[in-house]
Structure formats: structure tokens, C-alpha cells
Amino acid sequence: MKVGIVGAGMVGSAAAYALAMQGIASEVVLVDKDADLALAQAEDISHAVPFVSATTVRAGSYRDLDGTFVVVLAAGVNQKPGETRLELLGRNAAVFREVVGEVLAVSPDTLLLIATNPVDVMTHVATRLSGLPARRVIGSGTILDTARFRSLLGRHLGIAPQSVHAYVLGEHGDSEVLAWSNARAGSLALVSFADQVGKPLTEEVRAAIDDGVRNAAYKIIKGKGSTYYGIGAGLARIIRAIALDQRDILSVSIVTPEVVGIPEVALSIPRVIGAAGVLSDLMPELDVAEVSALVRSATILKESADSVPL
Ligand SMILES: NC(=O)C1=CN([C@@H]2O[C@H](COP(=O)(O)OP(=O)(O)OC[C@H]3O[C@@H](n4cnc5c(N)ncnc54)[C@H](O)[C@@H]3O)[C@@H](O)[C@H]2O)C=CC1
Numbered sequence: 001m002k003v004g005i006v007g008a009g010m011v012g013s014a015a016a017y018a019l020a021m022q023g024i025a026s027e028v029v030l031v032d033k034d035a036d037l038a039l040a041q042a043e044d045i046s047h048a049v050p051f052v053s054a055t056t057v058r059a060g061s062y063r064d065l066d067g068t069f070v071v072v073l074a075a076g077v078n079q080k081p082g083e084t085r086l087e088l089l090g091r092n093a094a095v096f097r098e099v100v101g102e103v104l105a106v107s108p109d110t111l112l113l114i115a116t117n118p119v120d121v122m123t124h125v126a127t128r129l130s131g132l133p134a135r136r137v138i139g140s141g142t143i144l145d146t147a148r149f150r151s152l153l154g155r156h157l158g159i160a161p162q163s164v165h166a167y168v169l170g171e172h173g174d175s176e177v178l179a180w181s182n183a184r185a186g187s188l189a190l191v192s193f194a195d196q197v198g199k200p201l202t203e204e205v206r207a208a209i210d211d212g213v214r215n216a217a218y219k220i221i222k223g224k225g226s227t228y229y230g231i232g233a234g235l236a237r238i239i240r241a242i243a244l245d246q247r248d249i250l251s252v253s254i255v256t257p258e259v260v261g262i263p264e265v266a267l268s269i270p271r272v273i274g275a276a277g278v279l280s281d282l283m284p285e286l287d288v289a290e291v292s293a294l295v296r297s298a299t300i301l302k303e304s305a306d307s308v309p310l
């Protein structure tokens with residue numbers, strides 16, 4: 001399967017590396033307005049390939065995206081220390097006005113996978129600009145926040161993150177909602193599991209995990225300027241679900257007709273992903289506080305999306 005990546009910076013190159021290391025794509029084409037950067041990234045990643053897979057990784061122009069099954073959009077600016085994702089909106093919407101048309105001119109049937117922040121609003125913008133069905137314009141949404149949540153819960157409980165079934169909903173950003181009430185470890189309710197292994201989920205533990213998930217990006221950006229390994233692996237995970245028509249349930253963002261009473265909003269809830277993109281949306285059962293936090297998150301995203309001129 002041929003995958004295109006527009007934006008060969010930290011996120012785009014981390015996604016290309018993850019795809020190549022797992023042999024998910026037969027070919028990855030990197031496109032960037034900085035052609036030298038795209039070339040250098042492609043060459044560097046292609047030198048890792050002989051150790052593990054047969055993926056062809058190369059740099060190209062938009063013309064080289066013909067026949068792509070998925071194109072990742074990771075072009076645009078990232079956050080400076082202390083900056084929120086939503087503050088990037090104006091600058092990155094301008095980038096998408098240029099990029100989305102270029103991609104679709106050569107690959108009109110491709111799926112778009114959006115990574116650029118603020119990812120939910122950029123997914124809304126890309127859906128409008130492309131005219132593609134919403135289920136074919138997928139934002140990575142809270143896939144990364146869900147991974148962070150599962151990782152911290154697994155660490156606290158002393159089990160593998162893959163055995164934790166818990167999702168982060170809403171915005172990939174400050175208003176995101178950690179869905180504690182329906183989380184499970186194996187087949188047990190999270191609270192029951194935690195009590196049985198003698199690791200109760202006290203208010204202090206919950207607050208520390210919430211902070212660790214919600215503020216992870218701020219901490220990493222303060223320490224090293226940007227985050228990329230986590231989202232690179234997350235993008236590869238979504239592409240694997242598409243490439244193999246896996247029907248995985250992942251928390252990703254698409255424009256959805258209605259969520260918690262808010263119409264036409266792009267945000268994350270668990271969704272089934274396969275070769276055609278998002279196959280179905282799954283609304284989890286939430287407690288009252290979680291519903292009200294999700295309404296707040298959806299409202300913020302809806303207002304941001306409505307503020308973008310096309
Ligand atoms: N969805 C998520 O969970 C995450 C999203 N991000 C977001 O991903 C985006 C990219 O971040 P990084 O890779 O760290 O930034 P970066 O600065 O390393 O890379 C961005 C690349 O986009 C290219 N670019 C800019 N305008 C372009 C255009 N018009 N056409 C083609 N290429 C263009 C730049 O030349 C640059 O190489 C940011 O918006 C960042 O906030 C970052 C981490 C996680």
C-alpha cells in the first residue's frame with residue numbers, strides 16, 4: 001500500500017519511520033515545501049529499512065502522490081513552549097488551503113489522515129476543503145491521549161497498557177475528557193481491578209494521571225521542543241487498521257453529525273476503522289460529569305471550526 005506524507009518534519013518523519021519499521025506500507029512518499037528536508041528524511045529512514053522491512057521510502061513532489069491509499073497531513077507549525085494547540089489554527093488553516101487541493105488533484109480517491117494541530121479543527125477544515133465524505137478524512141484526534149492514559153493506568157496497576165481499555169474523548173487538547181467511568185482492565189471494571197490488586201484509584205492518583213495525560217505535550221515540548229514518537233506510532237497504528245481492514249476500535253476524530261447535542265463537530269469518540277475509513281461511531285456510556293465535560297469540549301471545537309473562513 002502506498003502512503004503519502006505531506007510535512008516531513010518531526011511528526012511526518014516519525015510516522016514514516018514507524019510505517020517502515022513495521023512494514024505497514026510498501027511505499028512511503030514524503031513531500032515538504034522544504035524539498036531538501038524531505039530528501040534528507042527519506043534517505044535517513046531508508047537506511048533503517050534493510051534491517052527490518054522492504055518499504056520504499058522516498059521524497060517527492062505532489063505529483064508523486066498519485067495512487068496513494070492514505071495521505072497523512074502533518075504540515076504546518078507546531079506549538080512553542082506554553083502555546084496551546086488552538087492558537088495554531090489560523091496559521092495551519094492557511095497551510096491546508098494550499099495543501100489539500102494539491103493532494104486531491106493527483107489522488108482524488110485517497111483517505112486523508114490529519115495530524116496537524118489543532119487536529120480536530122484541522123480535520124473539520126480538511127473535510128470542508130476536500131469535499132470528501134467525513135468518514136474518509138480522519139484526524140488522529142485522541143489516539144495519542146488514549147495511549148498516554150492507558151500507559152499511566154497500566155503503570156499504576158502493574159499491567160500492560162494493552163490490557164487497559166480506556167479512552168480519552170473530545171478535543172485532542174486542553175478540554176479533553178478522560179472517560180474513567182467505563183474504563184476496564186481485562187474484563188473487570190477499572191475500580192474493581194485496582195482494589196483487587198491493592199492499587200486503589202484515589203483522588204490523588206486520578207489527579208496525577210489526569211495531569212500526566214492532559215499536560216504531556218506541554219511537558220515534552222518544554223523539555224525537547226516537540227513531540228513526535230508517540231504520534232508517529234499512533235498514525236502508523238491507524239494506517240495499519242486501514243491497510244489490513246482490521247476493524248479496530250480507535251479514538252479518532254471525524255466530523256460527526258451530532259455528539260452530545262452538538263451538531264457537525266469533529267472530535268474523538270471510539271470508532272471502528274477499516275479500509276473504507278471510519279465504519280461506525282461508538283458513543284460510550286458516561287457519567288453526568290463526563291457528559292458535561294464532553295459538551296464543553298464539543299462546544300469549544302464547534303466554535304473554533306465555525307470561526308475559520310474558507
Ligand atoms: N495530532 C497529534 O497528536 C500531534 C500533532 N502535532 C502537530 O503536527 C504538526 C507538525 O509538527 P512537527 O512535525 O513537530 O513540525 P515541524 O516544524 O517539524 O514540521 C512541519 C513541516 O511542515 C512543513 N510545511 C509547512 N508548511 C507547508 C506547506 N505549505 N506545504 C508543505 N509543507 C509545509 C515544514 O516545512 C515542516 O517541515 C504541528 O501542527 C504539531 O502541533 C504534533 C504532535 C502530536
Ligand SMILES: CC(=O)C(=O)O
Pocket residue numbers: 079085117144216217227
Ligand atoms: C503536540 C501534541 O499535540 C501532543 O503531543 O499531544
